[in-house]
Amino acid sequence: MNHLIDPNLHIWHWQIPLYLFAGGLAAGILFFAALNTILGRKEKYPVSVKLSPFIAPVLLIIGLSALFIDLNHKLYFWRLYTTIRLQSPMSWGAWTLMIITPLSFIWCGLNIKEILPKWDWKYKVLIDLEAFLRKYELVIAWLILIYALILGVYTGILFSAFNARPLWNTSILGPLFLTSGLSTAAAVIVLMSKSQLERHYFARIDLMLIGIEIFLIIHMFMGFLASTQVHIDAANLFLGGPYTTPFWLFVVSLGLVIPAILEILELLHYKMPAWIAPVLVLFGGLMFRFIIANAGQASRWLY
Amino acid sequence: MTTTRRQFIKIGALSAGSITLAGSYTWSKAASLLENKESPIRTPTYCEVCFWQCAGWVYKDEKGEIQKIIGNDEDPHCNGRFCPRGTGGVGQYSDTDRLKTPLIRTSKDGVDSFREADWDEALDYIAQRMKEIAAKHGPECAALFTHGSGGAHFGQMLKAFGSQSVTAPSFAQCRGPREVGFLTTFGDIIYSPERTDIRDTRCLVLIGSHIGENMHNGQIQEMSEAIDKGATIITVDPRFSTAASKSKFWLPIKPSTDMALLLAWMNVLIENGWYDKDYIARYAHGFEELKEHVKKYTPEWAYGITTIDPNVIRDTAREMYNASPAVIIHPGRHVTWYGDDTQRLRAVAILNALLGSWGRRGGFYNPEKAKVPDYPVPPFPVPKHMPTDAYNGKYKLANEVVSNGICDATIPTADRDCSYKIWFVNGTNLLAALPDQDQTKRAIDALELLVVVDTMPVEMTELADVVLPECSYLERYDMLRKSPHREPNIAIRVPAAEPKYNSKPADWIAKQLAEKLGLSAWFPWKNMEELLDWQLREIGSSLDEMKRIGVKKFPRKHDDLYFAPNEEIAFNTTTGKIELYSTDMEAEGFDPLPVYTAHEEPPEGFYRLIYGRAPMHTFSRTANNPNLTDIMDENSLWVNPKVAKIWGLKSGQYVKLKNQDDKLSTFSIKIRVTERIRWDSVYMVHGFGHNNTKLSRAHGRGINDTELITNVKVDPVMGGTGMRSNFVTFIVSNESTGKGAES
Amino acid sequence: MRYAMAVDTKKCVGCSDCVVACQTENKVPIGFCRDWVVEVTDGTYPQLEIEIRSERCNHCDNSPCVRCCPTGASHYADGGVVLVTHDMCIGCGACIASCPYDARYPHPDGYVDKCTFCLENRVQKGLNPACVSVCPTKCMYFGDLDDPNSSVSVILKKRKFKTLIPEAGTMPQLYFLI
């Protein structure tokens, strides 16, 4: 209720939601790559395992840059890495990124030969290194699987750790963001893949994830409405309040329901441009994070 | 009644409080302790953000910049605690919109503009014009409007020049009616700081006095102390003021009807014998007349007028009596409301007399002022006209010069030969302070020379022929503060920094100008340091000592803070008694006992415009202060939800206002829908709506109430300008200005 | 030692002197503040009540801002006072988002700033916090809760009080006398 500094309280602008979107998407992509490697479906789903992970480091760097831009005291960035704060999601995120970003590069290194088969490997060290990593491919895959999950959950936990913002203060946000991250990753693979097998496989996964997301969203609102006045107020931001239209139009309709219908139709072999559904999913995922970030900062305790 | 006696009273009251030189205290140990705890670079000052004049210390940071101002623990005005405006006084210094250099009006191709000038040129110009105009019209045609410390310096200059017309808005726009009301009753005035013994009172009655928003420091501190001690507070206000929210009784009176309530209270006190019979018998004159007079003013009669429940009137009267004599029916300060204000304040004085609170602990104490001799100068020339000649035959009981009287007399008429041709305006923004702006502008149009001394570019500076930039109070010396208090005391103002830009202190400006006018005999000192040191040595101190301690207290000459039991007292009135029945009023043809008169009511669709203070601003002088605008940067219009509903108004929306005379506000004001205001009135804080574009923070922010005050009810007794008979309606448009919605 | 502050809502007049004093004492940049005044009106004319509160960081015993800080810049200092070490703060804003009382602001120099209870610049020198020492109504009390004779302990024993959003579980150490 500090009306004097209210305008400054909206501390997180585009950077944090973008960071979370990029992080979640990268986590999803890496998750699928690692999972399919472990399950031995490397060749069955080559885009998922080999090609799409090349976006992951790019996304992680975009995410990290967004986070860096968000920092107001940039010169002290390194302070993040002088301590580990188990109770601070920000600390978790920083460390997770610190680990998963090199892993994502390594993964790309492992696959670069297959992507660029004609590239001339001049230095023997590189060849040795590749061989060395190849030996531990499964270990790396497991590491990536674990850290991708942590990253994915983290993107949701970051918000839900904030008791002060009733809208964020729900344990559903973690799984919800994780699901959304995986869903956007599946959408990317659908977009990139030319193999119908792989496309349909991931479209089905996406459909399932969308279903879970819708379930979680309904659950979240029910939870809010059954809770205290501040949580009811938080829900009301979306139920008649200022975020009603953007949320139900962009996130739920365009980002979840319509792509789900399109994907069902596609799976039922109706012909239609294959890119529409995944692009909508990506758009919806991005909007989702922006809206939750903004609305969360607008929700507050009454006193 | 004679004017000379009034003047005698003023001076007499001072000399009664003269101090013995030998017994002066040495400065306290507490001050030295504090000095060690806080940083050593501190300079004493007294605050100029309002006229409570709290003494404090100016601290600088490591870089030598003025950082903060803290109250002086020894100062009885502030007890070591400044109010928000005083604390934010640094902004008066650091404001980069300040006037920076002298300006002279020039006219080129019919277009007026200012050109920058150096001091020599500007002062030469003024001196030459003054001599020319005085040669034609006599030096009496010069008047000084002043509010604040600079008045002493410019007053000296003007009196030496040959005019006694020195006036301030703090009389006829402010406390005039109460001073005259109490003078005619008790033979003495209330003074500033008020002689109210709030800290020891058991019942404080505030009639429109909104202490807590009105941040006059000592009063708010003592009111808080009284709350702690369990005193009853009774607040009469059409608005749920902050003080009302701290009160046991809030009487939500219909505005303009206070006189009915006051008379009903008298009725209840007398009918029930709830008055101090011994005190009245011993000291009062005219009790039987009063008793007879108030018989008809029953609480039931008052109910119909004031809307206050008769039982509440009785209950509150009993509270007052039970607390008496430690009860204060507070005289208020800004009391120029409805034109019968002196009479209303007479009623307040009479109530206090009935309860025996005057001269009693917890009521009104007897203040004493430190006596400091003036530096000897030749006698001032005797003017051909006295200022009272300007409004000859009017305002007979005014004991100070009536600013609006001077203003009116500036506009030439066929039968007047003493029109003013020169105005010096120092530290008063007359377009905010004087009601009826058109009249003020007409007077200014009739002038041959208007010199405005200010620190900020304001409405007045735009009208000036010459603008002289004074430095802020943190950059200058001024005369010693020597206001009356429980203990006689003095405070000093020492510059904490060099004047910024090309600004100068008033003392320097006045002395330079006096020299150019050939009046150096009246400014024989080299500079303020010499003047102050001389004065201080006369009373057993020195400039050096005062720089170290800031405030010095002196013992009272007599132990007479309160009347002694059964003490025989000669009051300074014609009868020597407390005049319940005023012989002075009667002699001048006014009602000797206060009567109720009905006042104008708002026409259909209009609401009474009432105004007051916000704790973090002083009039229009802080509206651009960076520290204070940070907390409040515009005024808002308080509207009752019922009224808002009729008009479809929402909080945060901006509207213009139009008054009963079709005067439209220049700017828009933000609506604040609140239960705290009656449905027949709207309320705003005075001092906003500046139209000088050079004020980067204040320009266009809110509405200047003064421009809507065109219906002025002048008090015939002393010339006070009643300003609350103005009514406004909303002009709603889609246009939205200002910072936008914020709760 | 446990520093705490109590504000008497029955005496506070909402003048904001505490805000201005904090600004000048602590060089809080114009446009920001470490403390602020809240006024809540209840009822309909003429049956009205107002509560006026001077609010600031509650120096919570269980403070989300300390928990969520990734660098340890936000920490508990002497007497449980919650402080931000400027050169450890990266300005990530997590603590701002985490405070249910909106007590923190991003300082233009980059770090996050908030009320310090004037710990280092005044309290440890034996002075009261700037806001407490300026308040014209003397409605603020500051001191050590572990010391039964401190002004804050004494007043909390004498008067009824409340804290803000106790249900948030932050265990605030700013008490409002009601």
Ligand SMILES: Nc1nc2c(c(=O)[nH]1)N[C@H]1C(S)=C(S)[C@@H](COP(=O)(O)OP(=O)(O)OC[C@H]3O[C@@H](n4cnc5c(=O)[nH]c(N)nc54)[C@H](O)[C@@H]3O)O[C@H]1N2
């Ligand atoms: N409508 C309306 N009119 C009112 C009132 C009201 O409430 N409403 N209140 C009345 C009352 S009670 C009073 S006392 C008067 C007050 O009337 P004023 O004292 O005239 O009030 P201000 O409008 O603050 O004008 C003060 C001017 O002094 C300038 N100033 C400030 N500091 C200095 C300084 O150190 N040196 C110089 N040279 N100039 C300085 C400011 O910049 C400003 O222009 O107004 C009266 N008029």
Ligand SMILES: Nc1nc2c(c(=O)[nH]1)N[C@H]1C(S)=C(S)[C@@H](COP(=O)(O)OP(=O)(O)OC[C@H]3O[C@@H](n4cnc5c(=O)[nH]c(N)nc54)[C@H](O)[C@@H]3O)O[C@H]1N2
């Ligand atoms: N913060 C701050 N404090 C100040 C000043 C300042 O500029 N700023 N100025 C100082 C000066 S010079 C003065 S003169 C004083 C003025 O301070 P006061 O003497 O306290 O002021 P008033 O203007 O008489 O009172 C304003 C109150 O009167 C109420 N009111 C309006 N009409 C009526 C009515 O018909 N009857 C009754 N009973 N009440 C009514 C209003 O609702 C408002 O609450 O303040 C001083 N203190």
Ligand code: SF4
């Ligand atoms: S009451 Fe406030 S503004 Fe007036 S002199 Fe004292 S500190 Fe300054």
Ligand code: SF4
């Ligand atoms: S200074 Fe004191 S009275 Fe004024 S707002 Fe702050 S706490 Fe309240």
Ligand code: SF4
């Ligand atoms: S009030 Fe806010 S900033 Fe202060 S300790 Fe509690 S959570 Fe942290």
Ligand code: SF4
């Ligand atoms: S902004 Fe600074 S103090 Fe706040 S959480 Fe981030 S690093 Fe910690």
Ligand code: SF4
């Ligand atoms: S305790 Fe100090 S830092 Fe905190 S609000 Fe008061 S003055 Fe400001």
Ligand SMILES: [Mo]
């Ligand atoms: Mo005044």
